[in-house]
Amino acid sequence: MNILDKIVADKYKEVALRRQLIPIKQLENSVLFERRCTSLAAALSKSNSGIIAEHKRRSPSKSTINNGLNVQDVAMGYQNAGACGMSVLTDGKYFGGSLDDLILARAATSFPLLRKEFIIDTYQILEAKACGADVILLIAAVLSQQEIKNLSEFAKSLGMDVLLEVHDLDELQKSIMPSLDMLGVNNRNLKTFEVSLDISKTLSTSIPDDFIKVSESGISSVAAIKELMPYGYKGFLIGENFMKTDNPGLNAETFINQL
Ligand SMILES: O=C(O)c1ccccc1NCC(=O)[C@H](O)[C@H](O)COP(=O)(O)O
Numbered sequence: 087m088n089i090l091d092k093i094v095a096d097k098y099k100e101v102a103l104r105r106q107l108i109p110i111k112q113l114e115n116s117v118l119f120e121r122r123c124t125s126l127a128a129a130l131s132k133s134n135s136g137i138i139a140e141h142k143r144r145s146p147s148k149s150t151i152n153n154g155l156n157v158q159d160v161a162m163g164y165q166n167a168g169a170c171g172m173s174v175l176t177d178g179k180y181f182g183g184s185l186d187d188l189i190l191a192r193a194a195t196s197f198p199l200l201r202k203e204f205i206i207d208t209y210q211i212l213e214a215k216a217c218g219a220d221v222i223l224l225i226a227a228v229l230s231q232q233e234i235k236n237l238s239e240f241a242k243s244l245g246m247d248v249l250l251e252v253h254d255l256d257e258l259q260k261s262i263m264p265s266l267d268m269l270g271v272n273n274r275n276l277k278t279f280e281v282s283l284d285i286s287k288t289l290s291t292s293i294p295d296d297f298i299k300v301s302e303s304g305i306s307s308v309a310a311i312k313e314l315m316p317y318g319y320k321g322f323l324i325g326e327n328f329m330k331t332d333n334p335g336l337n338a339e340t341f342i343n344q345l
Contacts, residue, residue, distance in 0.1 A: 088277040089146045093180055094228045097204045100179075105209050116216035118192065123220040123245045126198035127267040127298045129170040130321040135345040136311075138200065138300070139164040139338050140173040140325035141191065143182035147279040152329045153182065161191035163335010164328075168342045171198035171221070173323055185217045192218025200249065204228060208240045221247040224266075226257035227276060238265035249300060253285060258292055268321060269293050274303035283310060290317035308344045 087095070113119065130136050141160050144150045157174075164172050174191050175183035183202075191199055200221040201214035206228065214222050222241050224234055238248045242265050251270040252258040258269070271286045271293075281304035293299050300321035301314050311322050328334040328341070 089180075089279075090227060090276045093146075093177070093204050094206060096179060097177075097206055101207045101209055104213070108213075110209065110212055113212045113216040118189070118218040119212075119216045121218065123215075123247065124196070124198045125267070126171040126200060126221045126247050126249070126321075129198055130268070130298050130300070133170045133320070135168065135170070135342045136300075136319070136321045137167075137169045137338065137342055137345075138171050138173055138321055138323045139167070139169040139328055139334065140175065140202065140323060141183070141187060141334075142175050142325040142329050144180075145326070146180050147274070148326060151326050152331075152334075155329075155332075155334070157187045157190045158194040160329075160334050161194045163333065164338055165195045165197045167335050167339035169197070169338055170321070171200060173200040173202045173223075173325070174219075175202040175325075177203060185213060188214070188217040188219055198247070205237060206233070208237065211237065211241050211244065211246070215244050215246060219246070221249055221267075223270075224248060224250045225276075226250060226252045226261045231260045234261055235263055235265065238263065241265075251302065252289065255289065255292060258289055262294060262297075266297060268300050269297040270300040270302045270321070270323065272302045273305070283314065286314055286319065287317050290319070293318070308341060311345060 174188045175181040198220040201219040247267045249268040250266045271289045274281045286301040299319045301319045302323040306327040331337045
């Protein structure tokens with residue numbers, strides 16, 4: 087079993103448990119559930135820099151990145167830096183995140199928040215909305231075409247944006263559908279952890295122009311972004327490069343000012 091299979095197997099068990107602990111009605115009654123979402127796709131299409139800055143304490147590929155930060159300081163730092171939005175990893179076991187991180191980030195900011203999760207069930211989309219997220223991530227590698235359709239249409243019915251992530255042409259071809267706003271190309275192979283920006287470059291020509299293109303993972307320099315922009319990318323998801331410093335917001339600001 088590769089790491090992605092393990093994460094997803096754990097996720098099915100986790101979601102079944104969470105469903106029993108917190109009923110859907112309780113999620114729908116949350117104050118944040120009524121909040122109108124802010125579109126990340128719209129923010130990216132207007133931006134010159136397109137940075138989506140991530141809160142990421144640890145990861146399967148890098149182990150601990152930074153455990154010593156306050157998520158609200160990070161969120162405010164990213165917003166003040168001029169990032170288009172923030173990605174908040176909510177998986178606990180593999181990334182050290184939680185839905186509390188999302189709620190705290192929401193309380194501190196008004197810019198678009200992405201729930202970065204391994205979403206396999208509509209319940210997680212209701213959780214995302216109830217905790218202040220504007221956007222969900224769907225990963226094509228772990229979902230069938232029908233699941234992508236059902237989950238993305240459900241998110242759209244709640245007024246949320248959908249970022250669909252692919253890593254190869256087969257995943258891209260099965261995923262193209264009108265209920266997606268953004269197509270993300272993950273430069274990291276989530277099964278082997280190999281990273282290459284060439285994945286974004288190669289797949290760019292197969293992504294229809296109706297979608298905002300986002301390049302994800304392994305981006306550690308302004309030069310890398312300048313290299314990807316001519317391929318039509320409007321969004322750049324960066325985690326470790328910002329989070330490995332004492333002040334991710336300041337790091338993001340310096341980065342964005344060079345774009
Ligand atoms: O980051 C990992 O090691 C990882 C492993 C398995 C599944 C997902 C993983 N990461 C999630 C992400 O997509 C990244 O956190 C995100 O794109 C930012 O990447 P980076 O800038 O390289 O931190």
